[in-house]
Amino acid sequence: MHIQLQDLQLFVQVAEAGNLTRGAQRAFLSPPAASARIRALEDQLGAQVLYRSNKGISLTQAGETLLQHARLILRQVDFLKDDFAGDEFGGHVRIFANTTAVTEFLPEFLAGFMAEHPHLTVDLQERLTHDILRSIQDGTADLGIFSGEVDAGDLEVIRFSTDRLVLATPQDHPLADCRELRFADTLEHEHIGLHEGSTLLAFLRGLMEKNGYERALRIQVRSFEAMCRLVEAGVGIGVVPESAARRHARTMQLSLLRLSDSWATRDRCVAVRSRSALPRSARALVDALVQSGIGGDVAG
Template sequence: MHIQLQDLQLFVQIAEAGNLTRGAQRAFLSAPAASARMRALEDQLGAQILYRSNKGISLTKAGETLLHHARLILRQVDFLKDDFAGDDFGGHVRIFANTTAVTEFLPELLADFMAERPQLTVDLQERLTHDILRGIQDGTADLGIFSGEVDAGELEVIRFSTDRLLLATPRGHTLTARPEVRLAETLDYEHIGLHEGSTLLAFLRGLMEKNGYERALRIQVRSFEAMCRLVEAGVGIGVVPESAARRHARTMQLELVRLSDDWALRDRCVALRSRSALPRSARALVEALIQSGVGGDTGT
C-alpha cells in the first residue's frame, strides 16, 4: 500500500467540506481529477470511503476511520515541518474561534505574531463553541478560542482574559438613565443581533428565549460595527463585547450600559488537546495570548 500525503490532504478537505467539488477547489484541483484520486485511494485501501450523491458526499464507516488516521498523520507531518523550520518559526496553525475573537482581537494579535514568523501559515475559522471544542477533540483544529463556562471534557483549557458584554443604545435612550440593567429588563425593546452562525447570537438567543423574548430580532448584521451604526441610528439596541462597544462609541453617538447579569462577565479561554504536544508555533501563540491579556475587563 502506497498512500500519498496529497491524497490524504485531499480526502480531509473533501470530508470537511462535505462536498467533492468544494474540497477539490480547496486543493486547487478539478472535480473530475479529485474524484479519480479518491477512487484510486479506495482501490489502495480496498474499501469504499465516500458515499456519493447529488446532494454531496458523506463518509462510510471506513471513511470515518480513514479521516481519524489522516488527521493524525497530517498533524505529525506538520510537527515534523515545525521541528525543522529553524529560526523562522514556521509551520501551520489551525484555529477555531468565536465571533468576538475573530473580529475583535485576533487580527491584530496574529498580525504581530506572524510578522515575526514569515514562514508561518494560519487557518482561522469562526465557529460556534460546541464546534470549536469538537474540532479540538477530533484534531480538526489545534487551538480553540471561546468565552464562558463550558464542559470541555478532557481538553486542556487555559484562561487568558475576560470578556464583558455591554448594552449599546442610542443617545438619550430610556435605559441609559440607569447605571446597569438586567437583560430581561431590555426585552421590551427591539434588539439587533449578529448573523446566523455567530457564537454570540446563539448564546444570547438562548437567554432571550429563556426570559420570554418571543419576537424576531429587528435585524441581523455581519459585524459589531454594523450593529453599532444601526443602534446609533435608532433602529434598536444590542449586546456588544466591551472592546468593540468602547471602540465604536469613540466615533458614534452611543450610550453603553453595564449588564448586571452574572454571565455578562465571561472568561475568555483557549482550548487544546495538550499544550506539551503542540508544535512550537502553536505553543508560542498560546503564550502570546496569555501575555497579551487581550480584551480584558476594564472594570468600568
C-alpha cells in the same frame, strides 16, 4: 497494511470538498486517478470509506473514523516538520474562534505575531463554541478561542483575558439613565442582533429564548460596528462586548449600561488538545496570546 500520506491527504481533501472531482482538483489529480487511489486505500483498510452517488460523496462510518485519524496524522506530520525546521519556525496553524475574537482582537494580534514570524501561515475561521471544541477534539483545528463556561471535556483550556458584555443604547433612550439592569428587563425594547451563526446571538438565544428575545430582535447585522451605528441612529439597543462598545463610543453617541447578569462577565479562553504536544509555532502563539492579555480585563 501500508498507507501512504499522499492517500490520506487525498482522502481528507475529497471528504472536506464533499465531491470527488473537487477533491481531486485540490490534490492535482484527475478524478479517475483519485478514485482509483481511494479504492486502493479502501482495499488496504478492508472497509468502504465513501458512499458514491450522482449527487457527490458522503462518508461511511468507517470513513468518519478514517477522517479523524487522517487529520491527526497529517497535523502531526506538519508539527514534526515545524519542530525540525531550524531556528525560524513556520508551519501552518488553524484557529477556530468565536465572533468577538474574529472581529475584535485576533486580526490585530495576529498581524503583529505573523509580522514577527514571516514563515508562519494561519487559517482563522469563525465558529460556534460547540463546533470550536469539537474541532479541537477531532483535530480539525489546532487552537480554539471562546468565551464563557463550557464543558471542554479532556481538552486543555487556558484563560487569557475577560470578556464583559454591556448594553448599548442611544443616549436619549428610556434605559440610558440606568446604571445597571438585567438583560430580561430590556426585552420590551427592540434589539439589534448579530448575524445567524454568530456565537453571541446563539448564546443570547439559548439563554433567553423563554423570555421573548426572538420577538425583541428587530434587525441582524454582520459586525459590532454596524450594531453600534444602528443603536446610535435609534433603531434599537444591543448587547456588545465592552471593549468593542467603548471603542465605538469614542466616535458615536452611545450610552453603555452594565448588565447585572452573572453571565455578562466571561473568561476568554484558548483550548487545545495538549499544549505540550503543539508544534513550536502554535505553542508560541498561545504563549503570546496569554502574555498579551489582549482584549483585556476592562475596568468598570
